[in-house]
Amino acid sequence: MKIRLKLTLLFTLLFAILLAVFAAVTYFSYAENREDSFFERLEQRAIVQANLLMDVGVAPNVLQLIYKNVPNNEEVAIYDTAFNLMYHDDAVGDRVKETPEMMRQIIKHHNIRFNIGKNQVVGFLYKYKEKYFIITAAAVDVAGYRKLENLQITLLAGFLIAIALTLVAGRFFSKKALSPVSHMVDRVEDITATNLHMRVQEGNRKDEIAVLAITFNRMLNRLEQSFESQKQFVSNISHELRTPLAAIVAELELSAIRPRTTDEYQEVIIRVSSDARKLVRLSNDLLDFAKASYDPDQIKFKNLRLDELLLDARLQILKANTDYHININFEEEMEIGDDRFISLNGNEYLLKVAFGNLMENGCKFSGNHQCSVTIRLSENSVFVRIADTGVGITPEDLPHIFEPFYRGNNKQYASGNGIGLSLTDRIIRLHKGQISVQSKPGEGTTFLVEIPHIPAL
Ligand code: ADP
Numbered sequence: 001m002k003i004r005l006k007l008t009l010l011f012t013l014l015f016a017i018l019l020a021v022f023a024a025v026t027y028f029s030y031a032e033n034r035e036d037s038f039f040e041r042l043e044q045r046a047i048v049q050a051n052l053l054m055d056v057g058v059a060p061n062v063l064q065l066i067y068k069n070v071p072n073n074e075e076v077a078i079y080d081t082a083f084n085l086m087y088h089d090d091a092v093g094d095r096v097k098e099t100p101e102m103m104r105q106i107i108k109h110h111n112i113r114f115n116i117g118k119n120q121v122v123g124f125l126y127k128y129k130e131k132y133f134i135i136t137a138a139a140v141d142v143a144g145y146r147k148l149e150n151l152q153i154t155l156l157a158g159f160l161i162a163i164a165l166t167l168v169a170g171r172f173f174s175k176k177a178l179s180p181v182s183h184m185v186d187r188v189e190d191i192t193a194t195n196l197h198m199r200v201q202e203g204n205r206k207d208e209i210a211v212l213a214i215t216f217n218r219m220l221n222r223l224e225q226s227f228e229s230q231k232q233f234v235s236n237i238s239h240e241l242r243t244p245l246a247a248i249v250a251e252l253e254l255s256a257i258r259p260r261t262t263d264e265y266q267e268v269i270i271r272v273s274s275d276a277r278k279l280v281r282l283s284n285d286l287l288d289f290a291k292a293s294y295d296p297d298q299i300k301f302k303n304l305r306l307d308e309l310l311l312d313a314r315l316q317i318l319k320a321n322t323d324y325h326i327n328i329n330f331e332e333e334m335e336i337g338d339d340r341f342i343s344l345n346g347n348e349y350l351l352k353v354a355f356g357n358l359m360e361n362g363c364k365f366s367g368n369h370q371c372s373v374t375i376r377l378s379e380n381s382v383f384v385r386i387a388d389t390g391v392g393i394t395p396e397d398l399p400h401i402f403e404p405f406y407r408g409n410n411k412q413y414a415s416g417n418g419i420g421l422s423l424t425d426r427i428i429r430l431h432k433g434q435i436s437v438q439s440k441p442g443e444g445t446t447f448l449v450e451i452p453h454i455p456a457l
Pocket residue numbers: 357361362363365388390391392393397401406407408409410411415416417418419420421422445
């Protein structure tokens with residue numbers, strides 16, 4: 001069931017209950033009033049008749065005649081306390097069959113009231129000249145019942161009309177109240193991958209629906225951003241792949257045009273294999289990038305010794321680049337025996353990639369192909385500083401160097417694909433660590449990495 005319908009029905013039901021209670025109270029209190037006031041009227045009219053009979057001295061048959069044709073007349077009977085009938089309105093019929101028990105009750109209570117069918121009956125003691133008489137009077141309150149019936153019809157009709165109006169009004173107001181949601185739904189239906197820039201209307205920016213719209217728009221902002229960066233990423237990858245591939249194809253086609261000397265073929269092979277190596281490096285980096293983007297729960301973490309990790313990373317870099325020099329040392333003398341300080345919980349492969357990238361960058365962007373790695377240990381974290389005295393990074397490049405595929409102004413200085421630092425940053429963040437950089441063009445660059453011993457997940 002739609003919320004709009006639900007709200008309308010709920011609202012109408014609530015109103016119907018209230019209205020029904022109100023109508024019932026009105027009806028029953030009117031019915032009770034009618035009964036009471038009719039009993040009183042009966043008594044008064046009976047007293048008038050008793051006065052006419054006893055005080056004024058009207059003869060009983062005359063009195064009968066006077067009241068005979070009065071429409072809806074009440075029937076009055078007067079007895080003495082010995083239960084002898086002194087007067088009866090109707091010589092033929094008798095609505096109240098007075099019994100000795102009834103007489104006793106009247107004498108005992110002075111005044112009794114009860115109903116016989118639709119007839120209301122009142123019986124009471126009447127004192128005239130120090131003598132008591134028992135008077136009974138009975139009649140049907142025809143006018144009162146008619147009014148009660150009218151009231152019933154009026155209340156029922158009013159109830160039905162009010163409910164119908166409430167249904168219409170409820171539908172109208174719930175539609176009005178929920179119209180922003182309908183607009184939002186229509187708008188959201190139009191948002192697809194090709195027009196992620198569209199936003200839903202934020203209304204008055206205050207009520208709950210507006211807050212929902214604002215939250216939704218914020219989510220769209222994030223989605224659009226990540227969608228854009230994915231697009232950029234894919235186009236960068238294809239660009240990076242295309243350049244060496246095009247070079248390989250051109251090189252091979254050119255050498256196939258005419259026969260070449262062995263030396264010339266050798267040169268072509270060297271150039272082609274250099275381009276092919278770039279492709280291998282790129283695909284490896286991309287693979288690592290994908291690994292570092294996994295959910296941390298899916299990555300194997302184990303206890304590692306930082307010094308061993310850095311030595312392994314260093315060895316890998318030196319194997320591939322025999323002219324590089326990397327020094328690893330501790331900032332201050334410390335008790336190496338305490339494994340707790342030098343160990344950290346992490347993924348061995350990814351951390352080697354991260355530190356390897358930083359060492360390789362330090363060497364490749366320095367004329368002397370040297371960098372130094374300094375370890376500092378603290379109670380909660382390990383700190384690794386990778387410093388070189390190379391070309392440095394310009395202030396304009398510094399804010400961007402951790403973006404995927406970004407290569408600084410100094411890129412002509414060394415080959416690369418711009419993935420290394422973004423990959424390193426991702427790996428460090430995966431280990432709940434931080435990386436920062438300081439650099440001065442012409443003087444060198446220092447990266448500082450901090451990783452907690454046990455990353456709080
Ligand atoms: P790549 O090294 O493949 O160009 P990275 O992501 O590793 O890509 O680095 C991004 C950019 O940051 C580099 O192109 C370079 O401009 C700059 N950079 C990184 N490390 C250093 C460094 N140690 N010295 C100077 N520039 C650096």
